Amino acid sequence: MIVCVCKNVSDRQIRAAMADGATTVRALRNELAVSTCCGKCAPEVKRMVDNQDMTLAAQVVSNAQDTVRGAGERVGVKLRSSLYQPAQI
Numbered sequence: 464m465i466v467c468v469c470k471n472v473s474d475r476q477i478r479a480a481m482a483d484g485a486t487t488v489r490a491l492r493n494e495l496a497v498s499t500c501c502g503k504c505a506p507e508v509k510r511m512v513d514n515q516d517m518t519l520a521a522q523v524v525s526n527a528q529d530t531v532r533g534a535g536e537r538v539g540v541k542l543r544s545s546l547y548q549p550a551q552i
């Protein structure tokens with residue numbers, strides 16, 4: 464789906480750029496020239512960046528839970544299952 468009509472930039476291109484490290488609206492603007500003409504795509508680009516932040520936060524929480532679970536198993540401690548529930552973000 465085309466997000467930026469002025470520069471003909473798709474959501475796939477934006478996601479690929481974010482995966483390559485362009486994790487801010489400014490970086491995407493520099494990388495893909497989104498939101499540099501009429502600006503109508505700016506809210507959608509910002510939404511995609513914000514959702515990327517949420518995805519990264521969920522990954523950090525999941526990795527921390529895996530670490531705690533692994534540490535507990537290594538020392539023979541059985542943690543309560545409620546600690547294993549993924550955080551709601």
Ligand code: FES
Nearest residue numbers: 467469501502504
């Ligand atoms: S739609 Fe992106 S700058 Fe116009």
